[in-house]
Amino acid sequence: MNITVTLPSQLDDYTGAQRHLVLSLPVNTLTLAGVLDALELKFPGLRFRVVDEHQRIRRHIAMFVGETLVHDLTVPVPDGGRIQIVGALSGG
Amino acid sequence: MNKNREPAATTLLIGTKKGAWCLTLGSDRQLRQLTGPMHLGAVVSHYVEDPRRPGYQLMAVGSGHLGPSVFVSTDAGETWRESTQPPAFAPVGSTARAVDHVFWLTPGHASQPDVWYAGTSPQGLFRSNDGGMSWQEVVGLNHLAEFVDWRGGDKDGTPDGPKLHSVIVDPADARHLLIGMSSGGIFESHDEGETWRPLNKGVAMDFYPPKEDGSEYEYGHDPHCVVMHPVHSNRLYHQNHCGIYRMDRDKGETWQRIGDNMPVEIGDIGFPMLVHPRDPETIWVFPMDGSGQWPRTSPQGKPAVYRSHDGGMSWQRLDKGFPVSQAWWTVKRQCMAVDSHDQTGVYLGTTNGQIWGSFDSGDSWQGLAMDLPQIYSVEVAERAE
Numbered sequence: 001m002n003i004t005v006t007l008p009s010q011l012d013d014y015t016g017a018q019r020h021l022v023l024s025l026p027v028n029t030l031t032l033a034g035v036l037d038a039l040e041l042k043f044p045g046l047r048f049r050v051v052d053e054h055q056r057i058r059r060h061i062a063m064f065v066g067e068t069l070v071h072d073l074t075v076p077v078p079d080g081g082r083i084q085i086v087g088a089l090s091g092g
Numbered sequence: 093m094n095k096n097r098e099p100a101a102t103t104l105l106i107g108t109k110k111g112a113w114c115l116t117l118g119s120d121r122q123l124r125q126l127t128g129p130m131h132l133g134a135v136v137s138h139y140v141e142d143p144r145r146p147g148y149q150l151m152a153v154g155s156g157h158l159g160p161s162v163f164v165s166t167d168a169g170e171t172w173r174e175s176t177q178p179p180a181f182a183p184v185g186s187t188a189r190a191v192d193h194v195f196w197l198t199p200g201h202a203s204q205p206d207v208w209y210a211g212t213s214p215q216g217l218f219r220s221n222d223g224g225m226s227w228q229e230v231v232g233l234n235h236l237a238e239f240v241d242w243r244g245g246d247k248d249g250t251p252d253g254p255k256l257h258s259v260i261v262d263p264a265d266a267r268h269l270l271i272g273m274s275s276g277g278i279f280e281s282h283d284e285g286e287t288w289r290p291l292n293k294g295v296a297m298d299f300y301p302p303k304e305d306g307s308e309y310e311y312g313h314d315p316h317c318v319v320m321h322p323v324h325s326n327r328l329y330h331q332n333h334c335g336i337y338r339m340d341r342d343k344g345e346t347w348q349r350i351g352d353n354m355p356v357e358i359g360d361i362g363f364p365m366l367v368h369p370r371d372p373e374t375i376w377v378f379p380m381d382g383s384g385q386w387p388r389t390s391p392q393g394k395p396a397v398y399r400s401h402d403g404g405m406s407w408q409r410l411d412k413g414f415p416v417s418q419a420w421w422t423v424k425r426q427c428m429a430v431d432s433h434d435q436t437g438v439y440l441g442t443t444n445g446q447i448w449g450s451f452d453s454g455d456s457w458q459g460l461a462m463d464l465p466q467i468y469s470v471e472v473a474e475r476a477e
Contacts (some may be wrong), residue, residue: 010157045174049158052190053180060157087157 001025001079003035010087014046032065033073035083050085062086099474102431104439105149105169106447107136110465112151114169117460121437121451126461130169138426140197141168141473144205149473150224152194152210160193162210164224168473177226179210179218184235189214196426197224198259201266211256215243215273217285230285233271242290242311243276250274257425258318264325270318277313278330294347296334316363317425321372329375329404331365331425336377338404350404354379358391358398358409364428368436373403376430376438376454378423388443389420397438399454413457414448421446426469441467 003023007015023038033055040047050061055073057063064084065075077083101124104115113128130136135154142148147168154160162175181189191212200207200219210218210227217230233239243254255274262268267284270291277292290311297309314333321327326341329350336351351360361382368374376399381391390396396411421442431437436453445464450457 008157010155045176048178048180049161052159054183054188054190056190058157058159 001027001029003029003077003080004082005035005039006082006084008085008087011043011046011049011085014043014049027079030076031073032063032070032075032077032083035077036073060088062088098433099431100476101474102433102437103141103168103473103475104429104447104449104460105139105141105469105471105473106441106461106464106467107139107151107426107469108441108445108465108467109135112136112139112169113461113464115447115461117437117449121449123460127169130172131163135193136468137193137195138197138469138471140199140471142199142208144199144202146473146475148223150197150208152197154193160191160212162194162197162224162227173225175220175225175227179212179216179227179229181216181234182229187240189216191216192253195255196257196259198261201261202263203266209259209261209269211259211271213253213255215254215256215276217256217259217271219285232281232283232286233279233288236288242279243273244312258315258330260318260320262320262325263322270320270328272315272318272330274316274333275312275314277311278315278318279311291339291345292347293345294349295332295337296349298334317365319365319367321367322369324372327367327372327403329365329367331362331377333361333382336360336362336365336404348404350400353400353405354398354407355409358396359383362423363425364423364440366428366430366438369430369432371401373401374453375400375404376428378428378440380422387420388422390422393418393420395419395421395442397440397450397454397457410450410454410457412455413450413459424468426471427467429470429472431472432474437472439470439472441470443467 100119102117106113111129111132115126116124138152149165151163161178163172165172195213196211198209206223208220208224217233218227220227258272260270269281279288280291281288292313295313316331318330328339330337335349337347338350339347354360358379362379366376381387381389395414396409398407400407421444423440427441429439438450438454447461448457449460
């Protein structure tokens, strides 16, 4: 399955300023958590920057699956889906 | 005194709300250079050089968005590597706290060259055994059943979160540790963090009602900054939310309020506290206005350092060089530092982004950098050239 990911500038140090990418993932990668695992493999250290030690999305990070703002990592991600990670305005 | 041990260069490691800088002074105390920023845009709560390994530095870095981390440099800040395992809490029972920011960094004992300690917000103590690259919880404290009571609830923290700070490793005993918690109080361990006990006798706690039986609270206090003399380790001082204190461990375990000897119109509230590297009787504080709504500014808008040469029995106001009025800044708890020169250098960083230095033990002051972001920490690194 292919997932399109959009990343914020706040993560440039981890991504080499890559803001858009398409991840080709095994078909069993059905949740946002699985997508983050794949991002961590590609960009080591990224996961803990956006999710805390208890798998909660950090307070000033927002994540969208498609156009839906989501609040936990168990949200399903469909084949061909879009993920956008955003530095929330509340972070200053 | 042996003049030969005078350091050739003194570098101030400066953490700010928006990144970190280094300010280097020559042996003539002239400003050589201001370099930076490093980690521009990130909150740098503490930036510390390892006295055991010149040029080895750790930086507590946070950000509005990305959570807490620690960065390590082996080349005096030229390049940085991020910790592969930053401080993080494991769940304790049904409580799952998350580290908001790493607030404090302390190098370990001279006999343990790869050990570092970190204090976090909310309160937690972490240890690294590999020079800061990976961090583990000090479970003897963080998972202690009493720790929940010691650190208090949401109303007991500082405005930007409750903190564990002033991590002290006794130079005379690697197993002897002290910590301060805002709030919580001062605690110590004699077994390298396995077990802990409160050390708060004699400390005022004006923000809680007196106990009906007249006894003292054992914990729940608000120390702002705790220091141990690096040679005479029986001598402790601390600047508290409720006064300035001293303890002589060889005479007992009760804090003595030496802030009562400060001028009444100034009071004895503040954040930072320093002790002279060789003379345990010489100390410095920077009082702030802790009256009314706690404006946390210099009292009457007239900044001044206060110094004692007799362990706090008497104090001297030192304001030569500072603005004489309408200067409403103050100095946070990590933002005063002292060097090892015979003519002691004292340095402070302010809430409005200024670095001030004194090269005569505080008698007179001069601005060294005036336009940085809000200063969160100032530490001294010295080395021969």
